[in-house]
Structure formats: C-alpha cells, structure tokens
Amino acid sequence: MNDVVLTPVGKKPLSFTLPVLAAAGGFAGIFVGAANGSVLLGILIGAVVMAVIGFLAAEMLGEAQEKPVRWGLIVLFGIAGYLFGGLPGAVVGLLFGWFFGWFAYWIAFGRYRAKLLPYLTSGQVLWHYGFRVICGAIFVFLITPIIVVMPLSFNAENFFTFTPEMLRFDPAGYSLRHYRDFLTNPEWTRAVKNSLLVAPVATIISVSLGTLAAIGLSQSHVPGKRAIMAILISPMIVPLIISATGMYFFYSKIGLQGEYIGIVLAHAVLGIPFVIITVTATLVGFDRSLTRAAANMGADPVTTFFRVQMPLILPGVISGGLFAFITSFDEVVVVLFVGSSEWQTLPWQMFTGLREQISPTILAAATILVGISILLLASVEMLRRRSERLRGMSPS
C-alpha cells in the first residue's frame, strides 16, 4: 500500500518551491528568533536559509545527490544548534535538519502528491495535509502528558520540574533516587501491597458474578432485561463521589467501613459494568447452535459451559477481568471514603502526595503505572484479536 504511486510526481517550478520553503523557514524562524532575542531577524534568516536550501536542492544538486545533501543538512543544523543553545540546542538542530531536508525534497519534487488522487485541486491537497497536521497536534495533546512524566521521574532533585542540569543532559541531573524511594519507602511499598491484595480479589468477584449474569442476559426472553442491564451498568454512570459517600455511610452502619472486605466489595461492584459490557459484546458473536450441538451429543449444561462456551468467550472474560482489575487498581475516590489509613492503596498514596506535593516519587510510581497500562493494553488488544478469530471474524 505504501509504495503505490497514484499520481506521477515531478520537479516543481522554482516560483512555487522557493516561496513555500521560505515561508516554512520563516515560520520556524519565529521560534528560534524569539528564543534568541529577535523575532524579525529569525524570520528573515529562516526564510533566506530555507530558500537557499531549496534552490541548492532543486536546481544545483538535484535528486541524485539527495542522500548526502540531507545528511549534510542534519549535521549543519546540529552544529548550528549546538553553537546557539548547547546540547539541547543541538538535539533540536538535528531534528530541524532532518525535517527540513526531507521537507525541501518533498516540496521541490512534488512528492506530496504521490499518494493522492490525481484530480484533486491544490486547495484539496493543502486541506488534506492541513487536516493531518491538526490530527497530529491532537495526538500530541493526547500523548504528551504521559510522555513528559517519564523523564521527570529520573530527576535528581526533589522538584516536579525540569532542572537546568536535566536540560543540559548532564548525567548529574538524573538519578534513580525516586525509584529507590518508591521501592524501599514503607509507605509506598505498603500501598502497593494493599493494592495488590485488593484488586485481584475484587476482580475475581466481579468476573465470576459478571460472567454468569452476562450469559443469563444474552439469552432470549429475559424479563425486564433493559432495567436489569441499567442497574448493572449504573456503577459506571453514578458519579463516584455519590457512590463513595453512600458506601461510606452504609458500610459504617454494617461495620465494613475501613475493613478489607468493605474495600473489596466496593471495588468489585465498580468493576462489574466493565465485565458485563465486554462479556456481552463477546457473547453477541457466539454461535448458540454450538451449545445445542453439545447438548445434543449428551453433554450436561455444566460440561457444555466449561468445554464449549467458556473456551470461546474466554478472551472476552479475560479482557473484562483486566478492565475490572485496572478499575480497582486505579480507584481512589471510594477508597478515600470506605478505606482507612491501614488500608491505603497506591492511588490513595498518590492522591495525598499530589495534594501536598511531597516528592517526585509520585512520578516514579506514575511511570511504573504507565508501563503496567501498556502491558495491559497490549494484552487486551491481543485478546480481542484472538476472540474475533475464534468467532470466525477476520481481525481488523
């Protein structure tokens, strides 16, 4: 797919290449200029530099010399960046060099049209790429906060911000002290232990009850199905603060407030909607004639369930379980009310830490949690594909 050329490409006239590249250079110049004192000068130099590069690339050296030109640009920009702003400047320079080298050829030889339909007007081409840039910006918005946390967790200082040492890539600015703190400080280790004691048990409760109910709900002729479904999904919909206060009063009355059992029950009920949703979704594609066939061949309902139905819906059940697990593992509002200081979980510890802003150990914990969520995401994705394969759909 990637190599299909829909529209033949060719060299563009200089009257197009030079202004476009100059504009791009000028735009980049705004920021470089602003960082170094003069915006106007930045625009001017940027525009001139890019126009020259465009002229060199398109007219003097041509496509034959593309590789050396682009490498040359990367090195040149890197050196220039180093002279201006030290090591971080060099990194930015290298990226600029790589991008503008590619961009100059992309524009000058009309490559941007290669994968588009030949009849598009230039306005449509512009919109096509403009839209992609907008979407790219939104993806950056989605992912940046999660990325930013990671380097900060290696901060050698007790700050939530990048220190000058870190920006200079000085090894002294980095350390593993927050990870060490996270792994040795009894407050944190106890919180992790509590979370690990609560989440699996809550998951088991919600998965076992939830799977049974989902199977019941998937049968035809269930009286009051809509109302039952609405009740079972409601823990996901009701604002957590209301669930939390309700449970706080009720569990105090029956003596479960601040107890292990209370937290487990509360978390189990919060995980149930996720189990119901994923398992019902899996059951939608389940071929009911299989159970009938099994019954026909003499299997009792229990055998049918465990030998025929369960293996087929297992991926859905497991991903529901992972959802339930992460819900419990990530839950803080209900724990704040139903829990006690004895049963502080990891999110509780992070919440109090964030409110009082004690130390970047929170960021170390956050980085570890991001790692865990990447693992969970990967397994859910794998399970989903497997489930679709099992049900005879082609995995998308």
Next chain:
Amino acid sequence: MTDATGDGSQSGPMLAADGTPLKKSLARALRMQKMRALMLIAPLLLFVLVTFIAPIADMLFRSVENQIVSDTIPNTTAVLEEWDGEGLPPEAAFEAAYYDIFLAAERKEHTKLGTRLNYELTGASSLFRKSGRGLDDIGEVYQDQFKDLDRDWDEAEPWAELMGDPAWLSAQAAWTKGERQPAFALRDGVSDILPKTAREYAVFARYQQTEENKSPLKEEPWTAVHTALYEDLKAGDLSGYTGPRAEMLKAADALVDSPDFETITFQAGFEDIDEDWLAPDIWRTIKLYSSSYTSGYFLNSVDMQLTPDGPEARPENERIYMLLFQRTLFMSLVITFSCILLGYPVAYILSNLPSRTANLLMILVLLPFWTSLLVRTSAWKVMLQQQGVINDVLVWLGLVADDARLAMINNQFGTIVAMTHILLPFMILPMFSVMSTIPHSYVRAAKSLGATNWTTFWRVYFPQSVPGIGAGSILVFILSIGYYITPEIVGGTTGTFISNRIAYHISSSLNWGLAAALGAILLAVVLLLYWAYDKIVGIDNVKLG
C-alpha cells in the same frame, strides 16, 4: 414437533412428543428458559443491589431525615407545637427545654443538636454548647438550699429510698458489677404526689443504669431532679404523705413554702446563660425543624431557606450552590464541546485510514484511556504549573516573560484542559465505532454528483456521524458532571465542581444532610442523562476499546 397433523382423524390441539398440548409444552419450555436466565443473573443483581444500590438509597434518605431535633429534645418540640411563633414561647417551653437539654448535655448530645441547628441559624452551635454547661446553675439554686436543709438531699441512697420500688431497692442492693442491673421501677404512688420529680428521677436512674452502668444507689441525682422537686413541692400538698423519708420531704416542703426560699424562673435561667435564648429566632428555628423529615436540606442546596412563611430565597451574598451548579454545568458543557472539537477529526481520520495505520494510531488513543487517572492528573499538574513544562517552553521561546508566567493551574482553565484530555477517549471511541460503519461510497457518490467538499461533508457525511457525536457527548457529559479527583487537584478554588463541595460537606463540615441533598440533585441530573443515553444509544451498545 410431532406427527400431530398426520391424518385427518385427529382433532384438537397439536400435541408434543409426550402427549401434552404443544402450546402448553412450549410455554413451559419458555418459562424454564426465563427461570434459568434469571437464576444466572440473580446473584449479581443481588450483589449490586446490596453493595451499591442500597448504600445510595440510604444516603439519599439522609437528605430529608431530621429526627435529631425531635429525638434530642422531644418535650420541647411537643410544647412548641402549640406555640404560634409570635414573641417568646411560654414558660412551659423553657421548662421543657431545661429538662431536655439537661439530659442531652449529660449524654453529650446537645452539641450535635447545636451543630444541626447551626446549619439553619448561625450561633446555635455555641448557644447549645454554652447551655450544656450553664443549665446546672438553675438546678444548683435549689440543690444548694435543699442540701443546706438536710445533707441527705445530696446523697444517693435517701433519694433511691424515696423514689424506688422496695423490691427494686433490694435487688439493686444485691447487684454487683458485671451482672445485669435490675430495671429501675418507681414506688407505687410516688408519681401521684411528686409527678415531675418521679419522671426526672426515673430518667436519671435509667440513664445511670443503661448508659453509665452505675448503680443509682451510689450516684447522687443531678440537679434537674432537685429542680423538679421544687416544682412539685410548690404545686402539691404533702401533708398526708406517710411513705419512707416522710420527715425529710415534709421539711423540704415547709422550706419551699417559706418566703425566703430563693427561686428562679426557667426563662430567667436561660437568660443568664445567653440572652439569645430570649430572641424568638432560636425558638422559631427549633419549631421549624422539629418534624422528623424536612425539605430544609434541599432548600439549602438551591440557595433557599425554610422560614415560618414558607421557603424563601437566601440573601444575595449567601448564595453559593446555584453558582456551583451553574459552574459545574458550564464547565461540563465546555469540556464536552472541546472533546467533540478534538475528538471528531481524530475519529474521522482513524476511520478513514487504512486499518494498519489506524490500529497503530488507535494505541495513542487507548494508552491514555488505560493509564491511571492519577498519572494523567499528575502529568497535567507537571505540565501546567507555573514552573511547569508549558510555561518553561513558552519562556524559552520568548513568548512569555519569565516573571509573567501564565497561571494555568488551580483555575477553570486547568480543570477544563486536564479533563478534556482525560475524557477525550470516551468521545473518540463511540464516534469511531459509528464512523467506521459509514460507507465511503456515499461520499464518492455525492462528489460525483457535483457536490463540493463542504457540501459532501455537511450534507452527507456529518448527518451519518451524528449518532456517534450524541453517544460520545452524553457519555462525556455524564462523566464530567460528577468528576471529583481532577478538579480537586488542578481546580484550585474557581475550578471545582459540585462533587468537591459534596466531599467537603462529608469530610470537613460534616453537614451530611446537605451533602446528601446536593448528591441527590446531582444524581437526578445524571440519571436523567443516563435515561436519555439508554433511549438514544442503548446501554448495551457501550463500547470499551
């Protein structure tokens, strides 16, 4: 199905294999199936009802519950029932309040009542706290005089002999700690001659027995009993009395009748404690809140108050909850719109890209969705704070002066940005699942018929994607309106939601009734939206990744 229609000779209903009519047999099979399905659902339904629905119902009940006033000062509320609310209540109300608050103070419950009434009338809390300490002054006037007459009036046993049933006296005398105490019984006839004293002494004796686990034979009665004795002696005639301790009682009677016996009215006693007791406000408030159920909390949560003339709006400067509700709604709407604005292009591009690329980009959407909420919130704290990443970058670029860094956190902006980021996946996923069902051929057909890009999008593509927008918007709005954690951490004072106020009333101000009323209103809004979501999208169509 059987061979029921084999030959024409057989008439009547169709029969199943076992000979029962087919209709009946099918109905039974259906019933069996229903039962089996319900049996599978029942455990979970029960579990959710007990651990989730019941607690919420219980909490909602608190928003109208108001037994504390009539439970703590039952006699006072009964007397005030008759009062018309004009001027000062009658002396009987002061008297009832004296005995009620005296007992409540012994039980340490007068402060709770004061706190409750303080929600409605500022100052009630300190008034009741003061009164708990000060009521002894009234009784001590009488106690001192009786004690000066005869030391036995301040001793435990003479009082017990005077008031208690002889059978109870001997049983109580035999009692040792650890056993069950014999229930206190009044001596026959004593409540005819000394009605108030008998009542108060019984209250005292039962309190000692059940709540302190002490023997009334060992404890001197508290001063309220002496006050009651004075009241009885003043009113009644004891000349014919022949029971135990007759002389002691008659001497006291003579003392009360003598002109230089010092007395104090209840009203004057209350005035000595605090002049606020002579202002009608406190009495009106007690009367207003003496019923077991009240709409007061709900009125409070919409910035109104209960007055003798019915509900009334609070003064302008005391209105906070409507503002908070408005702000919650406004911010949730802004967040929902930003999610639509950011989510629509992403969902569009994901559903129009080749599936390999789309799956890769989908990870960028799902990763935030799977990442811990606290991680994302802390990330935004890192990004937005004054010394944060965004400000650093802006300063580095020279767009913002170092001493004029932008305040992007602890205000509405911070909450909106962070929550848009957190809820964006909930918008993108439903939109994506709707958009990926829209056939490309429609768009191409529209274009080949001569529509411009804009017309094609607006008249052909967009209307088909509206269900996705609807599903995503309702979901995001429902989730954002009840959010707590993120506004708490990045919201400061101006960027907080109604949830934060509820949490504040639960854990700091302890005004649980008000918290429950605010929660009930929030819950009603959410359930309404949930119902709409069910109608429009169907809850079984919720997708998670």
